[in-house]
Amino acid sequence: MLDIAIDRKTYPDRAGAPHLALAGLHLTAAPGEFVCVVGPSGCGKSTLLNVVGGLDRDVEGRVRLAGADSAHDIGFMFQEPRLMPWLTVLENVLLVTDASPAARQRARELLVAMGLADVLDAYPGRLSGGMQRRVALARAFVIEPKLLLMDEPFVSLDVPTANRLRAMLVEQWQRSRATVLFVTHDLREALALADRICFLSAAPGRVVLELPLTLARPRAPDGAAVQALHAELLARHPELLAGLTSDPHETQDE
């Protein structure tokens, strides 16, 4: 369903010379598959999502998304929740919809499912960091995306808050059956979420290893099954883990 082949993606460096961010990157995802992209800082993960999402078209290569008619089929969630401070929680979610009665209904249902029923009319400034991410998660799903692009969406949250958000994400993903491309440099997070992990090399990024996962869900990043797999991977592929953060650097309180 999703077929990515990026031959070259460059940025101009300070002197204006091309700086290679991605090269020879091939990646596919089946409909409804949850794919995590893991790689060291600066290997091109955000660049990849920007290219796949059509936010950056200055690239040599192609991205095919079968069955998607428009940008409305692609949902995004970034490191920052990116909520409009002058809009209420409900209005922030409706912003990406046609605001039809059906969309309003869906937005409310998603926000209720995320435990936000009491703050539908509140402004984001009143909400904790974890609650703001839940609004962003509802906004990502409200358009019923065929493809969901997630760029370290749970970074800098405390561990229980991040785990709760991951569980909400998996629940919504299982309902929607969207294809997910989830970027992280936290291997335990990837092991807890993915159907398949694609490891990128250091810059310029390309896929150097694909790891299908068959662990039953739900999986906790600090659960025994994930820990065992993490240890096994560490032993088998120490080179891949150089530069990766395996402990979540989670600081913000719910």
Ligand SMILES: Nc1ncnc2c1ncn2[C@@H]1O[C@H](COP(=O)(O)OP(=O)(O)OP(=O)(O)O)[C@@H](O)[C@H]1O
């Ligand atoms: N707008 C830009 N202009 C110039 N260089 C850029 C730009 N955006 C990214 N780069 C460079 O491209 C490379 C890939 O960056 P990118 O942000 O995609 O990596 P990343 O894997 O997402 O990093 P991180 O994990 O630290 O967020 C890096 O060398 C970065 O410095």
